[in-house]
Ligand code: SF4
């Protein structure tokens with residue numbers, strides 16, 4: 001394991017998740033640290049009556065904090081996150097017959113969204129102007145109580161032990177029940193084949209294919225996978241990586257009290273999208 | 288017995304040919320959709336279910352509606368429905384067949400449909416819907432066929448059938464209840480998130496199913512010697528009348544809750560459907576028409592003069608059926624997607640090919656229905672003459 005990975009894993013409190021090869025001395029040490037600390041303060045204010053299910057305080061629970069102020073300080077960074085993710089995951093850009101981007105077929109894993117669309121339940125009356133300009137990022141919330149998983153008739157969408165909600169593209173029947181069920185518009189459907197090629201045999205809708213990640217077949221749903229493939233290699237999510245050292249996105253195990261994400265959540269006011277629905281999102285925003 | 292489906296008048300044969308042509312057009316379009324993917328339709332990331340799923344939802348209702356004819360005969364021994372219970376059961380068969388075809392047409396990966404059974408997932412309402420629909424199809428084929436065959440042989444249906452008949456009654460309720468649960472359990476879709484969906488579905492089903500059945504029975508009376516009888520006709524009208532009133536009553540409650548509470552999320556979909564939202568109003572004309580047609584149909588059913596006149600009764604059946612078709616087969620599913628979870632308004636327009644596939648499925652249903660009814664009527668007339 002190189003230093004970069006080690007540093008990320010340690011920061012995120014994720015060594016145990018990554019579990020690469022035999023447990024290194026480093027991993028064991030880190031585990032020791034985790035165990036040494038008193039019971040993990042896992043929940044984040046959801047115990048109030050009527051707020052639905054409580055969150056499991058044990059095990060790993062991946063989460064993400066998005067600090068929109070840092071994005072405001074670094075114009076263009078949000079787009080870098082989007083491009084980085086879509087590039088890494090071979091997200092196609094579908095063009096219509098005139099070569100224009102076709103919104104009807106759009107596939108998005110992470111994208112920019114104005115405040116009022118991302119948080120429609122918040123008051124927008126006499127809202128400060130600055131808020132309107134801020135570049136918010138939208139992505140799957142990896143809900144702790146995910147309606148998409150509940151609705152899926154084949155378990156093609158499922159929740160992993162570490163809390164991330166991911167998909168099996170080979171099992172999905174394309175019924176799109178999960179799309180109706182997700183209250184965040186996080187899911188996209190392959191309305192046509194992303195593997196279509198032009199006369200020269202080049203992929204028409206995917207530029208710079210990433211050989212390490214599968215392309216999808218038509219007729220299946222897809223969405224942000226919290227970079228499951230990168231986490232298991234000890235790499236941070238691509239979007240997080242794209243923010244460099246700005247600290248605009250903090251990713252890690254929310255159940256590890258020593259992880260930076262836990263520190264931030266404990267000390268900073270954050271909001272989640274549509275908390276009233278009881279889906280328990282794992283993505284938090286600092287505004 | 289089945290040979291009776293093969294012989295018939297020129298009108299009968301012509302009707303079958305007409306349906307077959309439409310089915311063929313649907314099959315050709317489906318082949319294109321299969322080749323290209325569901326982008327062949329007008330559906331999008333924002334409106335991810337379209338006319339296929341709305342037809343499916345409506346037709347589950349038609350299938351369940353047949354029970355209003357079957358139940359009085361078997362449970363209350365209402366003899367006047369004896370001649371038409373078989374029509375109710377066969378209508379259920381044809382409707383469920385259409386439902387299953389619409390689901391298949393809507394799947395992105397239809398060849399994987401069996402995954403629902405290979406990986407059974409009891410927390411998914413779609414899994415249960417699959418079970419109740421196929422179960423209902425089986426029950427109706429069994430009951431309908433055995434009863435008719437006994438009649439053909441000139442005997443009463445065998446005793447062992449009774450439990451299946453009884454089972455089919457609550458089962459009819461279950462198919463539409465579970466279908467309602469596909470929608471009303473989804474967080475974040477305000478329009479669907481209401482406990483009145485299931486009762487409203489049932490009310491509209493008990494009006495739409497019998498309307499179609501009564502209309503067909505009256506057509507049969509004109510083109511064959513089959514007569515359902517005045518008492519039966521009047522009873523069905525009463526059933527449709529009350530069910531349709533209940534449906535509109537429930538709709539009224541939806542309006543009250545949305546506009547009296549004044550919660551934006553509750554109002555948006557109704558705004559979109561009946562007044563237009565942010566300049567998007569492609570369903571407004573339809574939804575208002577639905578109310579007008581429903582009102583007219585109800586009036587014809589309740590005014591004594593038009594109620595006893597067969598022609599106006601047939602017109603009323605068409606009016607009520609169309610009204611409920613627009614309401615549930617168009618507005619209900621599409622309205623649920625407006626606005627999107629991110630508060631955008633995206634409108635949906637079915638493509639030509641999508642409409643051809645839809646018509647192909649409807650034609651398949653009517654072909655099944657025609658053949659089943661032909662056999663049933665032939666047997667009945669033969670026994671009576
Ligand atoms: S945001 Fe949507 S897709 Fe992601 S886990 Fe929650 S319900 Fe599922």
Ligand code: SF4
Pocket residue numbers: 151152153154155156157167171172173174175176177178179220221
């Ligand atoms: S589209 Fe795929 S992932 Fe979504 S509910 Fe259907 S089978 Fe599950």
Ligand code: SF4
Pocket residue numbers: 084085086089109110139223224225226227237238239240
């Ligand atoms: S976590 Fe990974 S998959 Fe999800 S948006 Fe970020 S880069 Fe994309």
